[in-house]
Amino acid sequence: MYSTTGIDASNFVSTFNTSFYFIAGISLFLLTGLTITMLYFVFKYNKKKHKVAIQNEGNLLLEITWTAIPVILALMMFYYGWEGWKPLGKVPANAMTVTTTARMWSFSFRYENGKESADLVVPVNTPVKINLVSLDVIHSLFIPAYRIKSDIVPGREKVMWFLPEREGDYDLYCAEYCGLRHSYMKSMVKVISKEKFAAWLGDTTTLAVATTGTTPGEEGLSIMRIQGCLACHSSDGTKIVGPTYLNLFGKQEVVTRNGTDVTITVDSAYIKRSIFEPNADIVKGYPKGLMQSYKGKISDADITKIIEYLKSLNEK
Amino acid sequence: MIYQKDTAEPSYLDYKGKYKGIFSWIFSTDHKRIALLYMFSILTFFAIGATLGLLMKFELIAPGRTIMSAQAYNAFFTLHGIIMIFAVVIPGLPAVFGNFLLPIMIGAKDVAFPRINLLSWYLYVTGVSLVVISQFTGQGPPDTGWTFYAPYSFRTAGNMLPAVFGAFVLGFSSILTGLNFLVTIHRMRAPGMTWLKMPLFPWTLYATGWVQLLATPIIGITLLMIVAERTLHIxxxxxxxxxxxxxxxHLFWTYSHPAVYIMILPAMGAISEIITxxxxxAIFGYKFMIASVLAIAFVGYFIWGHHMFTSxxxxxxxYTFSLLxxxxxxxSAIKVFNWIATMHQGSIDLQTPFYWAMAFLFVFMIGGFSxxxxxxLxxxxxLHNTHFVVAHFHFIVFGGTGFAFFGAMHYWYPKITGRMYDTRWANIGLVLFFIGFITLYGPMFYLGFKGMPRRxxxxxxxxxxxxxxxxMGSWVLYSGLVIIVINLFASLKSKIKAPSDPWGGKTLEWTIPSPPPVENFEEIPTVTKGPYNYS
Structure with missing residues (x-):
């Protein structure tokens, strides 16, 4: 998080620092001064030493002084905060555009050439503009190392931008409470060199950074990471929000369909239906209405790859 | 009402009225008994809220699951917030100490509308019960946070309507209390008590009354809009x-930000009384203290937007909201300067309430600076929505209102109960509370700065x-709290009876017996001097 090379992680670190340390410095000075004064008075004018109080009901000059000084300080603090905030609204014209889609409880990032990623991969020293889209409730994209965040409000068009100045991996959190898995709604900002980025972006044959191997289902896993499936469904048998993928394919499940219980077998048709119409058949013991339809977001070819992955999770 | 000039009039605690036992309390229209009804309700809810907080902190001692599931944790912080904000700190000082002391401090026998005053308590209990019950009657446990942000709160089953309806009922309790206090202050001050001879605690209640009266209806409008949206799909x-x-x-914070001033203004008033x-x-800069209270109440209406800087x-x-x-x-700064200037050349008696006031000043300054x-901007x-914010508002709301509440409790305890408490245990409790408080909330500034989001x-x-x-701080804080409360209850049986003026106070409550008689004053006093006349 902190620079060892003298270069800030983003262009907003210094504007934050100016404002923060200016106010914090004055505050610490006043807090110390006032506390010491108070303790000194309490000690010096203790009843035992100072038997009779000397009455003094006020002093106009003092009141004016300690009104004027805080007013000036407050205006200065406001000014630094405002000046530091202004650049946040000025997106450079040459910024690279990435669209983030937030949903309960994952982020995904789409680039202009159509490439999608579960991590925000960006080239160093290139301004990045992020279109903020929420599919359900309010989320907030927060990159602590960059000292910025912006709420992602459903139904509103919003953008944020930053200039990554140092290569490395940085945490990206959701900062607006969004329900059960809020604290697990996180991702990474991966800042790489411009050359590496060009190669990564141009390589549309693999879907995500992680995909290197060709084991069965590997591509399916990448697709599911990008689509955020793993935020609610585990691959190791743990119950998160939805049913686990472990030993799922071919299993008999009792589902609620239009209010009646039906026993079905998890096959390709069922999986496809569950992705496109997630609330049609609800597996018994799970809540309705939490998952959205992925119709139009996941192609039939991708579903085949996902099924490949699910099959690979069946313990022999 | 027939007023008997009986010198041996029983205290409000011994008075035998129409009803017996618990009914002599819950049907009483005596402002002092109503104050104690609030006191016990608020302490009960506070105990629940504090225990929820303690368990939440225990969950956070290590990453991953410690003692509860994510669902339980989300439910805990939701209930903790709802109970602490709506049931504890908003009514806190005005309903307990305001009710008990406002009429006495201005030389009146009761508030202007004693029956409405009792109605307010019933509305309060009904409202809080509705909010708490509603959280358990929808599909699944509560998990929206006390702010009920849309659209998340609309997705979590049918809890929303009864919860906001509870807040609506609570709002009426608040409005009626505010109205009652405003009329009482305008119409019932003792002869000779001009506005500028009124003590500062009633002054802060006056400012609070206006905030309660004018800001609270917003939550009612919001309710109607939610009803229209849920039922008519507007x-x-x-x-x-x-x-x-x-x-x-916007609507939520238009009410909920001024609500912060309902919490803090009476706290400032109590601290002014204690320090002087x-x-x-005499309080230093009396008129400036009044002006600053009115200024805070007024400007406080126009700054709600600072809860939404990243929205x-x-x-x-x-920048308008930031500037304001x-x-x-x-x-607030002016008040701090005047409080400290009041200590200058005083003859300071270091009693427990004064220590609370000193602790208040320290944590209130940290809260204010943060x-x-x-x-x-x-x-x-x-820092928005990180633990830095959690630290900030606990320093203000718990540090400010809470420290002032306990300070006021120890300050007026002899007057309310007619007994003196054990000072040694009171001070031990205070020290643990203070150390625990700083250890609990101090690190949250650091965590927030490092980027740990709240919730x-x-x-x-x-x-x-x-x-x-x-x-670890939460354990120390909680122990301090337990010691303080046990000490206050144990001291009810103390053999040391409180004189009418144990501290050498100058305001009117110290001129009548402890505990006060039913009608407060045998004869309504005529006020000729300012409230803090020590010369």
Whole structure:
């Protein structure tokens, strides 16, 4: 998080620092001064030493002084905060555009050439503009190392931008409470060199950074990471929000369909239906209405790859 | 009502009225008994809220699951927030100490509308019960946070309507109390008590009364809009109906920000009384203290937007709200300067309430200064919705209102109960409370600065150390709290009876017996001097 090379992680670190340390410095000075004064008075004018109080009901000059000084300080603090905030609204014209889609409880990032990623991969020293889209409730994209965040409000068009100045991996959190898995709604900002980025972006044959191997289902896993499936469904048998993928394919499940219980077998048709119409058949013991339809977001070819992955999770 | 000039009039605690036992309390229209009804209800809810907080802190001692599931944690912070804000700190000082002392301090026999006063308590209990019950009657446990942000809160089953209806009922309780106090102050001051001869605690209740009266109806309007949206599908807040989630935030904070001043203004009033009494010296800058209270109450209406700096408001809205937020800090600063100046050349009697006032000043300053940092646009973008905010508002709301509440409790305890408490245990409790408080909330500033968002059930290893310290602080704080409360209850049986003026106070409550007689004053006093006349 902190620079060892003298270069800030983003262009907003210094504007934050100016404002923060200016106010914090004055505050610490006043807090110390006032506390010491108070303790000194309490000690010096203790009843035992100072038997009779000397009455003094006020002093106009003092009141004016300690009104004027805080007013000036407050205006200065406001000014630094405002000046530091202004650049946040000025997106450079040459910024690279990435669209983030937030949903309960994952982020995904789409680039202009159509490439999608579960991590925000960006080239160093290139301004990045992020279109903020929420599919359900309010989320907030927060990159602590960059000292910025912006709420992602459903139904509103919003953008944020930053200039990554140092290569490395940085945490990206959701900062607006969004329900059960809020604290697990996180991702990474991966800042790489411009050359590496060009190669990564141009390589549309693999879907995500992680995909290197060709084991069965590997591509399916990448697709599911990008689509955020793993935020609610585990691959190791743990119950998160939805049913686990472990030993799922071919299993008999009792589902609620239009209010009646039906026993079905998890096959390709069922999986496809569950992705496109997630609330049609609800597996018994799970809540309705939490998952959205992925119709139009996941192609039939991708579903085949996902099924490949699910099959690979069946313990022999 | 027939007023008997009986010198041996029984105290309000011994008075035998029409009803017996518990009914002599819950049907009483005596402002003093109603104050104690509030006191016990509030302490009960406070005990529940504090225990929820203690368990939440224990969960956060380590990453991953410690003692509860994510669902339980989300339910805990929701209930903790709802109970602490709506049932404890908003009614807190005005309903307990305001009710008990306002009529006495201005030389009146009761508030202007004693029956409405009792009605307010019933509305309060009904409202809180509705909010709490509603959280358990929908599909699944509560998990929206006390702010009920749309559209998330609309997705979690049918809890929303009864919860906001509870808040609506609570709002009426608040409005009626405010109205009652305003009329009482306008119409019932003792002969000779001009506005500028009124003590500061009633002055803060006056400012609070206006905030209660004018800001609280907003929550009622919000309720009606939610009802219209849920039943008639008029899109106000839900984007799927064409509504705007930000409108909800505006309306919510238009009430809930001024509500912060309902909490803090009477706290400031109580602290003013405590500091001046134990310094045996008139408050420094009395008129400036009044002016600053009125200024805070007025400007406090126009700064709600600082809760929404990252929501997506226009630039103009952002810098206007930021500027006003800095402006509202100035009158608070003036108050701090005057409090400390009051101590100068005083003759300070170091009693427990004075220690509470000193602790109040320290934590209130930290809360205020961290508020300045959050009011700054550039700094807010990083710190908003992190633990820094959690630390800030606990320093103000728990540090400010809470320390003032306990200070007031120890200050007026002899008057209310007619007994003296054990000072040694009271001080031990205070020291533990203070150390625990700083250890619990101090590290949250650091955690927030490092980027730990609030309302996080689980966190990355980088935040571990700060959370361990914070959790340990919660144990110390809670022990202090237990000692303080046990001591106050145990002291009810104390053999040391309180004289009418144990501290050398100058305001009217110290001129009548402890505990006060039913009618407060045998004869309504005529006021000729200012409230803090020590010369």
């Amino acid at each position: 899109g106000f807040f839900d984007p799927t109906l064409g509504g705007d989630p930000l409108l909800y935030q 009494t134990y310094s045996h010296k 997506g408001m226009s630039g103009t809205a952002l 937020t800095f402006i509202v800090a100035v009158p 508020g300045l940092i959050l009011g700054s 550039a700094a807010n973008v990083h 996080y059930y689980d966190y990355d290893e980088v935040f571990h150390a700060g959370n361990i310290v914070s959790t």
